[in-house]
Amino acid sequence: MPESIISISRRFFESQVLPILESKFPELTGQSAIGFFGYGSECLEMDDEFSRDHHFGIRVDMLVPDGTSPGRLSEMLETLSSDLPENFEGISLRSGHVKGAGVSPESLEIFLTRMLGYPRAPETHQEWLNIAEVDIIHVINGEVWHDPGGRFTQARETLQGYYPDPVWKRRIAHWCRYYSGMGLYMMKRGILRKNWVYAMTSFGRTLELSMELAFLLNRTYFPYDKWLYPMFRRLPELADEMDPLISRSVEPDCPWDERFENFCKVSDILDKKMVSLGLVPQHPQFSRSETSGYRLLEHNYTMITKSLPEDVRSVVPLREQVALEEFHTAYVADIDIDEWDAILNLTRVK
Numbered sequence: 527m528p529e530s531i532i533s534i535s536r537r538f539f540e541s542q543v544l545p546i547l548e549s550k551f552p553e554l555t556g557q558s559a560i561g562f563f564g565y566g567s568e569c570l571e572m573d574d575e576f577s578r579d580h581h582f583g584i585r586v587d588m589l590v591p592d593g594t595s596p597g598r599l600s601e602m603l604e605t606l607s608s609d610l611p612e613n614f615e616g617i618s619l620r621s622g623h624v625k626g627a628g629v630s631p632e633s634l635e636i637f638l639t640r641m642l643g644y645p646r647a648p649e650t651h652q653e654w655l656n657i658a659e660v661d662i663i664h665v666i667n668g669e670v671w672h673d674p675g676g677r678f679t680q681a682r683e684t685l686q687g688y689y690p691d692p693v694w695k696r697r698i699a700h701w702c703r704y705y706s707g708m709g710l711y712m713m714k715r716g717i718l719r720k721n722w723v724y725a726m727t728s729f730g731r732t733l734e735l736s737m738e739l740a741f742l743l744n745r746t747y748f749p750y751d752k753w754l755y756p757m758f759r760r761l762p763e764l765a766d767e768m769d770p771l772i773s774r775s776v777e778p779d780c781p782w783d784e785r786f787e788n789f790c791k792v793s794d795i796l797d798k799k800m801v802s803l804g805l806v807p808q809h810p811q812f813s814r815s816e817t818s819g820y821r822l823l824e825h826n827y828t829m830i831t832k833s834l835p836e837d838v839r840s841v842v843p844l845r846e847q848v849a850l851e852e853f854h855t856a857y858v859a860d861i862d863i864d865e866w867d868a869i870l871n872l873t874r875v876k
Contacts, residue, residue, distance in 0.1 A: 531584065532562045532569075535628075536671055538614045539586045543629060544672070546609050551602050559589040559634065559678035563668030564641075570667055570753060584617050587668075589634040589678050592645075599631050634678055641665050643849040647684035651838045654693040658847045659738075660750040688745050696838045698742050698805060699830040705735040705796075706823035710789050714819030717782045729785060733772065736792050740764040743799050767795050790820040800826055 539560065547555040563569055564587055590599065606629055610619060619628040635645035641661045648654045666685050673679045689697065709732030716725030734751060737758040741748035744761045748754060755772075759765050771788040774780055780788075800806050806829040814820045831839060858866060867874075 530568075532669055534615055534617065535562050535584045535586060536669065538584050538628065539671060542610055542614065543586055543606065546606060547602075550605055554590060554594065554598065554602065555672075556674050557591045558631075559670060559673040559675070561587055561668060561670035561672070563587055563666075563670065564637070564664050567753070569664070570749065570757075584614055584619060584628045586629045588629055588631040589637055590631050592633040592635040594631075594633065602631065603629065638665065638681060640849055640853045647681040651690060651693050651696075651835075652841055654689060655696060655838065655841045655843045658844050658849075659697075659747055661847055661850060662747050663749050666747075688747075692835050692838045694742070694745070695805065695830055696834055696841065697843045698739070698800070699827050699834070700843050701735055701739045701742060702823040702827040702830070705732060705739060706793070706821050706827065709735050710786070710793065710823075711819050711821055713789070714786055714817075717786060718817065722782075725782060729775075732789050733775070736768065736772070736789065736796070739796055740768060743796065743803065764795065764799060768792055786819065790814065790822075793820055793822045797822055797826060800830075805830055 544555075544560075562585060610628070612619060614628075638647075639645045641664050642648070642657050644653060644657075648657060662685050666682050670679055670682065688694070709728055712728035713725055713732055716722070716728050734754065737754050738748045740758060740761055740763075744763055746761065749757050759769060771792055775785045775788045797806075801808055806826045809825070812820075812822055812825070
């Protein structure tokens, strides 16, 4: 396997960038967190030849103190651009994720707000539930190489400590509701009505939510959907039992009744784990319905909900990446359309 771009970027930072920063911008350097983190498959070390066609290359992410003047940052980038080489270890610094100097500075508060919706780590159950899970990974992924003040490291450690128990249970309850009620139940109705478009969309929901529940029951944050299945297969528990059923269900020749049956079995696997974790009491086995399917995990949804404290019971966990989309909308509104088309690999037909 080729060497990780994170490792190459670290060598670039330590041998080329850090000496310049410490020599010419010591105060700013002493207050900044620097590493390789945020967006991109490479931050999860999941990049391959297909994910390297845009925004890929050596990069150094730098979180500076809030209030650092734009003029000071421009001066730093201009200095780096003039002092750094065009290439490092055969990789151009002019064509990667960060054009010019390979260094991307922004304030810690802006970075965290874009990722989490808050300029710091969450402090209340409500704040934890207001953060899309996949965006937490963008804060804790990659590596931090330099953080003298420790503020970013502290935020990462808070998030790496995982959800407080009431938040964890509320999220599991919500996912049970959607997996069972909006996924498996709806798949059954689509099959009965021979509405194959609806059966397919419900199947996709069931498939995705089942793996996300497995992450929750492993107390591990799940990634955005592109890498959900590869990282699901690495889970220490549940994946070995669930994966054969999932793998068979996505095969083109798998009949719809078999797909439905497979996810009834997945329900039993998830339920057994919830009982073993003490999330729901031991219960008798339930029979399936000819018209409603097997809404077992909605039983668990109700049992978990009854055990929740008032401050989380009626809070709906955020699943959509609201903070990211707010940032992205502003970004594309200001970008030159030709530059954006190039990022998208759109070439005009002559």
